[in-house]
Amino acid sequence: MHEALTIGQLAARSGVAQSALRYYERLGLIRAERTSGNQRRYHRSELRRVAFIRIAQQVGVSLEEIGDALAALPASRTPTAEDWARLSTAWRERLDERIRLMERLRDDLDGCIGCGCLSLRRCTLYNPGDELAVEGPGARLTLPR
Amino acid sequence: MHEALTIGQLAARSGVAQSALRYYERLGLIRAERTSGNQRRYHRSELRRVAFIRIAQQVGVSLEEIGDALAALPASRTPTAEDWARLSTAWRERLDERIRLMERLRDDLDGCIGCGCLSLRRCTLYNPGDELAVEGPGARLTLPR
DNA sequence: CTGCAAGTTGAAGCGAGGTTCAACTCAAGG
DNA sequence: CCTTGAGTTGAACCTCGCTTCAACTTGCAG
Numbered sequence: 001m002h003e004a005l006t007i008g009q010l011a012a013r014s015g016v017a018q019s020a021l022r023y024y025e026r027l028g029l030i031r032a033e034r035t036s037g038n039q040r041r042y043h044r045s046e047l048r049r050v051a052f053i054r055i056a057q058q059v060g061v062s063l064e065e066i067g068d069a070l071a072a073l074p075a076s077r078t079p080t081a082e083d084w085a086r087l088s089t090a091w092r093e094r095l096d097e098r099i100r101l102m103e104r105l106r107d108d109l110d111g112c113i114g115c116g117c118l119s120l121r122r123c124t125l126y127n128p129g130d131e132l133a134v135e136g137p138g139a140r141l142t143l144p145r
Numbered sequence: 146m147h148e149a150l151t152i153g154q155l156a157a158r159s160g161v162a163q164s165a166l167r168y169y170e171r172l173g174l175i176r177a178e179r180t181s182g183n184q185r186r187y188h189r190s191e192l193r194r195v196a197f198i199r200i201a202q203q204v205g206v207s208l209e210e211i212g213d214a215l216a217a218l219p220a221s222r223t224p225t226a227e228d229w230a231r232l233s234t235a236w237r238e239r240l241d242e243r244i245r246l247m248e249r250l251r252d253d254l255d256g257c258i259g260c261g262c263l264s265l266r267r268c269t270l271y272n273p274g275d276e277l278a279v280e281g282p283g284a285r286l287t288l289p290r
Numbered sequence: 291c292t293g294c295a296a297g298t299t300g301a302a303g304c305g306a307g308g309t310t311c312a313a314c315t316c317a318a319g320g
Numbered sequence: 321c322c323t324t325g326a327g328t329t330g331a332a333c334c335t336c337g338c339t340t341c342a343a344c345t346t347g348c349a350g
Contacts, residue, residue: 008296018297019339027337037346039297058250063337088254095251099244105203106240109233153326163327164309172307182316184327208307 004033004041014050021050029053029067045078052087059095149178149186159195166195174198174212190223197232204240 011018024030025040030049032040049070056066069087073079156163169175170185175194177185194215201211214232218224 006296017339020337022298023338035297035346037297038299039346055250055254057337088257092251092254095247095254099247099251102240102244102247105200106237106244109200109237109240151326152328162309165307167328168308180316182327183329184316202307 003044005044005046007032007040007042010042010046010050014047014054016050016054024050024053024063027063027067029063029070043078048079048084052084056091059091060098061091061094148189150189150191152177152185152187155187155191155195159192159199161195161199169195169198169208172208172212174208174215188223193224193229197229201236204236205243206236206239 005013007018007021010016011021014021016024021030025032030042030046030053032042032046035041052070053063053066056069057063061069069090072087073083150158152163152166155161156166159166161169166175170177175187175191175198177187177191180186197215198208198211201214202208206214214235217232218228
């Protein structure tokens, strides 16, 4: 029992439901070989991919964007620590940005608590990203990116 | 043109689409009077409600929870600065919590960048909220609450 | 070789947070 | 009065990130 993980094992070890793993595969976020009987066998390096996906989600990145990022990994070989480090660094900057945004929100909120204003334009608070306008149909990302 | 805002005006001033405003009304988050011809007329204080809703969304609160919070406002009178301040204080704590979570994520990520590990259990990084398990059907909140 | 857990698929469904549409009605300036 | 832009409704649709289901097939311990 070296190398290959079944979907159940990957699910257990990553904490991600099997159905979610299959979904990720459909989206091209992870990959699996198949046994002669068509069952998925995951290389251990997929564990890192899954971890990366979940972390990126927490940073507020959509699965589509995560896919783009993962596509930058070398397909020919198992990604090295360095490969991962490069990606992590990129997300780190996003995280920092998000944190800054939250902190600004908090500080603005502090300023407003005194006056109870929440008066949109008068406050810096409202709409911190200057994203007043329309963006097309469908659901919106509730949280800032 | 004092007091009452049309839906178009509220949309323009709040930066929220008319369709979203009607949706919020269906959910009971905001209220409007009606003209004799059945058109909505919003009290100016609804501007603050809308602002509050958008801010709370940024903090990662669902519309349902926002509704619960807004229900705590006095229905009989226009909310005072103090009323709003109370709500804001409550959200501030949530915000702080979220910021802490993000910072922890960032610090953990920093630790991992060196080794490129992302190795789930070995790192503190993965799944910071200890929320490994199942939660029932439907979409999941992507970002920590 | 049997039995049972674990795996397979595609299609359908869910929940959140809206948008879009058609078919009207209202408000107000000229 | 007429026109035109703004507003009305309910129902249908959308995206995202999954889960659930039914109907099978595989893998493996005994």
